[in-house]
Every structure is written in structure tokens, then in C-alpha cells.
Amino acid sequence: EIVLSQSPGTLSLSPGERATLSCRASQIVTSYLNWYQQKPGQAPRLLIYDTSNRATGIPARFSGSGSETDFTLTISSLQPEDFAVYYCQQRSNWPTFGQGTKVELK
């Protein structure tokens, strides 16, 4: 099983600042790395699929990058609605998720 470790656990930032979230895999991810956003009381929402592709309706301030075992989600300029928990997910063998990074208001 591929274990995904996200860092930091919590990111305290102000609106307008840049957020950089990391996702590290225990083995090389051979099949699709995706990112989701979850707000309290809501289901996760797909943000980025296949490492770097924005899902339908996702603003351009969200971008993804990386390869093999190291992946990054970047939010170029935080908006008030971006404060949430973010999960990475891979689907080599079977899908697993990271433990999440909470982006909170500083």
C-alpha cells in the first residue's frame, strides 16, 4: 500500500498569501495523483487530477506539480473561501489518501 504523507499539518496564512502544500508518497506513484478540498460539513471536492490538471470550475490560482514521490499543491493568492482542508490521493494498486493539510486563517 502506498502511504501518502502531507505537510505541514496546518498552514496559517493571511488572504493574498501563497500556500504551498506538500504530499510525499512512500513509493513511486505510477498512476494518477489527485487533490481534493474539504470544508467543514461538506464532501470533498476535486481540485486537481493527474498531478497538474484543474478540474472543471476550479480557479487558475490552484496549481499542481510533481512526480514520482513528491507532489505539490500551490494556491497562488489565498481567497477567503480557500481556507479548508486539502487531501492528496493516489490510485496505484488501490486508492489511498493523505492525512490532510489544514489551511487556516492567520
Place this chain on the structure above:
Amino acid sequence: QDQLVQSGADLKKPGASVRVSCKASEHTFTTSGVTWVRQAPGQRLEWLGWISPYNGVTNYALKFQGRVTMTADSSTRTAYMELKNLRSDDTALYYCARDYPLVHAFDIWGQGTLVTVSS
């Protein structure tokens, strides 16, 4: 508009079974898989398995094999997830999600169903 609508919250005793339903649009049922993910309090999202509503093929996570059964009824466009022999650590929010082949990701999610296991 593609959406997934799940059944309501459920309270079960240890050892019982629970069945959660997930009603989908026609488009989803004919083009995509349906995956089931759960979120226990304070835990990361956990994948339970996947079903193709088109042909009934399933793929279960090793951890849940023998305890989970996923089915789909094309006449009502409803997918089901049954979990047997419930334990207290099965208490979680259970989500169905569309596994869309063009993006290889879970692009539409149900609203979640809270399953509580308590004596």
C-alpha cells in the same frame, strides 16, 4: 446535472449490517464507476471499493474484503454499499463518489451518510 444523493443517517448495533444507497444520474450510471470512501472522526479518508454500475464488476479494498458488498440497480440508477459485522470503529461518514474515467479521479461526491455503531 450530474449528482449523487445518498440515504440518511443510520444507527446500528455492533455485529449488525448497514446498507447505504447512492442515487445517480443516468449519465453517471452508464459512463462511470461508483467508489465508496469513508471518513471516521479524526481519521484520513479511506477507500472501501468500487463498482461499475454498467456491468456489476467490483473491486474491494483488501481490508474490507469479506465484509463489504457493493451492488448497483440500473432500473433505479442506485448503487448500494453493504457493510457487515459492524464494529464501533466503523462509525464514520460514508461517501459515494463518481469515479470518472476521463480524469481518473472522484469528481462528484454524494453528501455523505453518517453511520453510527453503538450498543
